[in-house]
Amino acid sequence: PASDEDEPQLADQEELARPRPWVIFAAVAMLPFLDFGLRRIAPDETLSGFRDLTTAVTIISVLPLLVARIAAERAELRQAGSTMRLLEQVIEQAQDAILVLMADGRCAHANDAFCRTMGWSREELVRLRLRDLIAGDGISAGDLQTLIRNGGSWRGTLTRTRRDGTRFPVAAALTALVDARGKTTHIVSVERDISEDRRLREQLIHSERLSAVGQLVAGVAHELNNPLQAMMGLTELMLSEDVRAELRRDL
Numbered sequence: 001p002a003s004d005e006d007e008p009q010l011a012d013q014e015e016l017a018r019p020r021p022w023v024i025f026a027a028v029a030m031l032p033f034l035d036f037g038l039r040r041i042a043p044d045e046t047l048s049g050f051r052d053l054t055t056a057v058t059i060i061s062v063l064p065l066l067v068a069r070i071a072a073e074r075a076e077l078r079q080a081g082s083t084m085r086l087l088e089q090v091i092e093q094a095q096d097a098i099l100v101l102m103a104d105g106r107c108a109h110a111n112d113a114f115c116r117t118m119g120w121s122r123e124e125l126v127r128l129r130l131r132d133l134i135a136g137d138g139i140s141a142g143d144l145q146t147l148i149r150n151g152g153s154w155r156g157t158l159t160r161t162r163r164d165g166t167r168f169p170v171a172a173a174l175t176a177l178v179d180a181r182g183k184t185t186h187i188v189s190v191e192r193d194i195s196e197d198r199r200l201r202e203q204l205i206h207s208e209r210l211s212a213v214g215q216l217v218a219g220v221a222h223e224l225n226n227p228l229q230a231m232m233g234l235t236e237l238m239l240s241e242d243v244r245a246e247l248r249r250d251l
Contacts, residue, residue, distance in 0.1 A: 097170070101187040105130040105145055108186060117193060119163035135159040135167050148176045149184050157194070168195045 091098055097114035101107060107125040115121060118133065131141035138159050147154050154174045159167050170191040177186040237243055238251050 097189075097191040097193070099189040099191070101130055101189065103145075103149075103184045103186065105141060107133075114191070117162075118160065133160060135161050144174070145187070148174050148187055152176050152178075158191070160191075168193060169198060170194060 091111050094111060095113060097117050098111040099107065099114050100109040107128050107130075110118075110120075110122055110125050115125070118125075120128070129141070130145065134141050134144075139156070144154065153176065154172075156172065158170050158172045160170050161167050171194050172189055172191040174187055174189045176184045177188060179185050234251050238248055243251070
């Protein structure tokens with residue numbers, strides 16, 4: 001199979017084979033100059049038919065270039081449209097919650113998973129800001145936006161607030177989208193609810209604590225059992241009728 005290094009070369013060849021806009025513009029711009037030049041060279045009315053024929057031939061020669069360029073642009077638009085639809089399906093069907101924010105913290109878009117998790121619709125989220133969706137017990141929305149604008153990305157744990165007021169932790173990865181000038185235009189947040197993970201971790205910690213207490217109790221019982229066994233054995237000997245009086249005093 002061909003390597004990936006051949007793909008850029010094929011793309012360049014297709015771009016070279018495609019009529020460039022400046023070629024079409026130059027050909028169309030030459031039409032009035034060509035007509036003016038023919039009128040200056042052959043001003044006689046008897047040659048007007050020749051001038052019209054030359055102009056018509058030039059226009060007909062330019063039309064295929066123009067049609068080819070329009071067809072190429074339409075193909076590119078169709079390809080871009082299919083790519084956009086594919087990306088939209090990927091975002092909407094993703095299991096992780098995805099939130100797109102404006103640079104000032106306003107909500108621009110949220111996928112279905114984020115809307116289901118938060119209990120808000122897209123129309124309601126557009127009217128909210130980042131500070132309305134984050135609880136105040138952790139990092140603030142302003143500090144988070146400043147960190148992203150300065151560092152470009154941020155990873156950590158946030159506490160989200162649902163529509164009904166309940167809170168839950170999420171593992172979030174926020175990334176800044178910048179334009180050609182390096183200015184932040186949007187902030188993308190990919191999140192995952194870790195409430196169940198925390199519950200399982202706390203349950204595991206509780207089980208480990210119970211196991212440690214059990215080991216401690218078993219060790220204490222073993223240490224107490226040794227002298228108790230000796231005391232019980234001596235008591236049984238003392239209660240025996242076969243033991244002599246002087247041996248009983250020793251026991």
